Amino acid sequence: MKRLLPLLLFALYGATLRAAVPEPLLLPRPAAVETGRGTFRMTRKTPFVAEDAAQAALVRSFAVVALGYAPEVTVAVPRSSAVRFATDPSLADEGYRLEVTPGGIAVAASSERGFLYALQTLGQLLPDARAAEWRVPAVRIADAPRFAYRGLMLDVARYFIPKEHVLKIIDAIAALKINTLHLHLSDDNGWRVEIRRYPRLTEVGAWRVDRPGVPFPARRNALQWEEATVGGYYTQDDIREIVAYAAARRIDVIPEIDIPAHSNAALAAYPCLACPVVDKYIGVLPGLGGDNARIIFCAGNDAVYEFLQNVLDEVMALFPSRRIHLGGDEADKYYWALCPRCRERMRAEGMTDPEQLQGYFMKRLAAYVRRRGREVCGWDELTRAELPEEAIVYGWQGRGDLALRAARQGHRFVMTPAQVCYLIRYQGPQWFEPETYFGNNTLRGLFDYDPVGADWDPAWRDLLLGVQASLWTEFCSSPEEVDYLLFPRTAALAEIGWSQPDRKRWPEFLGALDRYVGRLAGAGIVAARSMYNIQHTVRPLDGRLEVRLACERPDVEIRFTTDGSEPAARSAAYRGPVVVDRATTLRCATFRRGERMGEVLTLAIGWNKATARPVEGLGPQGALLVNGVRGQRNSDFEWCGRTGGELTATVDLLREEELRRCTLGTIANPGMGIYLPREVLVELSSDGEHFVGAARWEAPADSLFADWRGVRDVVLDLGGAAARWVRVRARSAGVAPPTAPRPGREAQLCCDEIAIE
Ligand code: ACM
Ligand code: ZN
Numbered sequence: 001m002k003r004l005l006p007l008l009l010f011a012l013y014g015a016t017l018r019a020a021v022p023e024p025l026l027l028p029r030p031a032a033v034e035t036g037r038g039t040f041r042m043t044r045k046t047p048f049v050a051e052d053a054a055q056a057a058l059v060r061s062f063a064v065v066a067l068g069y070a071p072e073v074t075v076a077v078p079r080s081s082a083v084r085f086a087t088d089p090s091l092a093d094e095g096y097r098l099e100v101t102p103g104g105i106a107v108a109a110s111s112e113r114g115f116l117y118a119l120q121t122l123g124q125l126l127p128d129a130r131a132a133e134w135r136v137p138a139v140r141i142a143d144a145p146r147f148a149y150r151g152l153m154l155d156v157a158r159y160f161i162p163k164e165h166v167l168k169i170i171d172a173i174a175a176l177k178i179n180t181l182h183l184h185l186s187d188d189n190g191w192r193v194e195i196r197r198y199p200r201l202t203e204v205g206a207w208r209v210d211r212p213g214v215p216f217p218a219r220r221n222a223l224q225w226e227e228a229t230v231g232g233y234y235t236q237d238d239i240r241e242i243v244a245y246a247a248a249r250r251i252d253v254i255p256e257i258d259i260p261a262h263s264n265a266a267l268a269a270y271p272c273l274a275c276p277v278v279d280k281y282i283g284v285l286p287g288l289g290g291d292n293a294r295i296i297f298c299a300g301n302d303a304v305y306e307f308l309q310n311v312l313d314e315v316m317a318l319f320p321s322r323r324i325h326l327g328g329d330e331a332d333k334y335y336w337a338l339c340p341r342c343r344e345r346m347r348a349e350g351m352t353d354p355e356q357l358q359g360y361f362m363k364r365l366a367a368y369v370r371r372r373g374r375e376v377c378g379w380d381e382l383t384r385a386e387l388p389e390e391a392i393v394y395g396w397q398g399r400g401d402l403a404l405r406a407a408r409q410g411h412r413f414v415m416t417p418a419q420v421c422y423l424i425r426y427q428g429p430q431w432f433e434p435e436t437y438f439g440n441n442t443l444r445g446l447f448d449y450d451p452v453g454a455d456w457d458p459a460w461r462d463l464l465l466g467v468q469a470s471l472w473t474e475f476c477s478s479p480e481e482v483d484y485l486l487f488p489r490t491a492a493l494a495e496i497g498w499s500q501p502d503r504k505r506w507p508e509f510l511g512a513l514d515r516y517v518g519r520l521a522g523a524g525i526v527a528a529r530s531m532y533n534i535q536h537t538v539r540p541l542d543g544r545l546e547v548r549l550a551c552e553r554p555d556v557e558i559r560f561t562t563d564g565s566e567p568a569a570r571s572a573a574y575r576g577p578v579v580v581d582r583a584t585t586l587r588c589a590t591f592r593r594g595e596r597m598g599e600v601l602t603l604a605i606g607w608n609k610a611t612a613r614p615v616e617g618l619g620p621q622g623a624l625l626v627n628g629v630r631g632q633r634n635s636d637f638e639w640c641g642r643t644g645g646e647l648t649a650t651v652d653l654l655r656e657e658e659l660r661r662c663t664l665g666t667i668a669n670p671g672m673g674i675y676l677p678r679e680v681l682v683e684l685s686s687d688g689e690h691f692v693g694a695a696r697w698e699a700p701a702d703s704l705f706a707d708w709r710g711v712r713d714v715v716l717d718l719g720g721a722a723a724r725w726v727r728v729r730a731r732s733a734g735v736a737p738p739t740a741p742r743p744g745r746e747a748q749l750c751c752d753e754i755a756i757e
Helices: 004-020 055-069 112-125 163-174 235-247 262-267 290-294 301-319 334-338 340-348 354-371 380-384 402-408 443-448 460-463 478-486 489-498 506-522 620-624
Strands: 032-045 083-087 095-103 104-109 133-143 149-153 182-185 253-257 324-327 375-379 394-395 412-417 464-471 535-541 544-550 557-561 578-580 584-593 600-605 638-642 646-668 679-685 694-697 710-731 748-756
Touching: 032 095, 032 104, 055 083, 055 104, 055 112, 055 163, 095 112, 104 112, 112 133, 149 163, 149 443, 149 489, 149 638, 163 235, 163 340, 163 478, 163 489, 182 464, 182 710, 235 253, 235 301, 253 301, 253 354, 290 301, 301 324, 334 340, 334 354, 340 354, 354 375, 354 380, 375 380, 380 394, 380 402, 394 402, 402 412, 402 460, 443 489, 443 506, 460 464, 464 489, 478 489, 489 506, 535 620, 544 600, 578 584, 620 638, 620 646, 620 748, 638 646, 646 679, 694 710
Parallel strands: 083 104, 149 182, 149 464, 182 253, 253 324, 324 375, 375 394, 394 412, 412 464
Antiparallel strands: 032 133, 095 104, 095 133, 535 544, 544 578, 557 584, 584 600, 638 748, 646 710, 646 748, 679 694, 679 710
């Protein structure tokens, strides 16, 4: 014991020292990191030592990718310290061990990707690629990914992303150890890959009419004689270049040819492949397409299968990926139900439901792909019919639960749920974001996502290949807009794809992210700063309003003013909810070390007789109507919505008041199926039971489904009547006409505020 004591003390001392060295900030965070003491001094001249010539060539090419230079790689044992590579078959696929000591660096892996990822990690340990000598901190890293599939989908159909920019994105995701790039190559809005046998696919299908300044969902379809000027496509050489560039970074490129729907671009080129009952002009759609989105490949025409097989032959020749994605999403069967050929096919195959016809269609083409030794992928709509053999299902609807239907049948699946992983959604407080679809998918939301449900059958876990972030590009029209949506959120995808849940730490992730974002900037990619912006919630509380402010980043402080002035580093610090009892302009922003980090949020909080009063009829949502804050976007959390019918809210003013005017805030956004009300009624009561009509407003008939977007106040004169309760009844516009962007759908009615004066 006597002899052991000094050793023990030394070990404890060492442990204390070790704990004092912070873990390096790495993205994604490795499985295990143990910091050591000292540094390894490394220069571009430091030799790399491989086991044999083949490994030497591999290491050299990976170093160029991961470190940005070609080191001298030898198979001889050098005299000086070095970076040594060794194969260790006991390590997991894609896993690696990286050990830095003052005497050198040792790298071990069992697979090519393992060696690449070790070098990517080493690249993150180097402080500055331009310095003559780097001090690499002593560290021992044992790492392996949580999921085998870590993917990014780029929709190059809605917006044609130029090849050079795709290559830039490949570099950016390679640094994150993302191993799959899913290219959505065809849709209603464009066909993006040269097919030699069918030149019209790109001569016609790659080009659409321009609708400058009009957001995607509101764009009118093309007329037959309009010139199509927007688009582009990848030549076969371009595709080979993209595939080779990705392969050098060990990224698998999965091509998607979306069938049978999302096919207007292909059908514009070859209209004979649509159902013969389609009696309208088929053009490449500039937007949603309205009724034209129902035009899909005819499932009863054998020429369609032959055509698609020929297309897939060329696609498979271009893309060596084991996996080929056949889409299968959102197929409206309107024409199939009318088409004599489709009906005959259903009769011949003993089918009663057009969903079964899609099952037949997908299975037939999937079998063709499988016979050529490839695996078939498809969106989760495949689960609506019999699944193609061995198909890999991509769960996207809602939180991806339809993919579990596939898992129950023993199918492998990938999770890319729209409500988390769709990068088209808003990434931060919406008032600061460029217009897009739907709700928020923030950086934090993606970071917190665990695709494995706590209640899952363990077998499903084994069938889950991994996760994917998917970027639909309806709202993109430049590479910069693509970057803005991709970054930084793609880094959070990498983290959830790679790191074990118990290794994820939000502050550490942000620290590593900041370095990554800095390196992206060096490569000419500007990431969004939405994570620095402030999300407000304003709620009535005991007759006053409680204002809560939140920022995703914990390493900033929120400062605010209430006198209308610009918030500054010395403005009041936000420490908890701010209570407001009169009209107030609250302005706030985030700061770090005296520097403003995000946008200035200006909350113009109004005050009237209804403000902060109880509202009945809409549940907790009703509070939004009396919170003094006006909405700007229909999805910005300030709106009460309902689809069809009538929206009814009753405000209790808590005492009898003389009433001059009632204003109802509404919004129209035809592209999203949101329209102004058809009619608004105001009824008054002094006892809360008997209500009498006091005012009525009716929309002019020709304005109901007008092609107009914006916020609109409906003002009703109450003529000085006295009442305590005010009931507002707003009737929805009804069913959208055939010419609307979303025809045949019940209009959605959205209201943000009831003001009573
Ligand atoms: C999809 O978002 N329609 C796959
Ligand atoms: Zn048909």
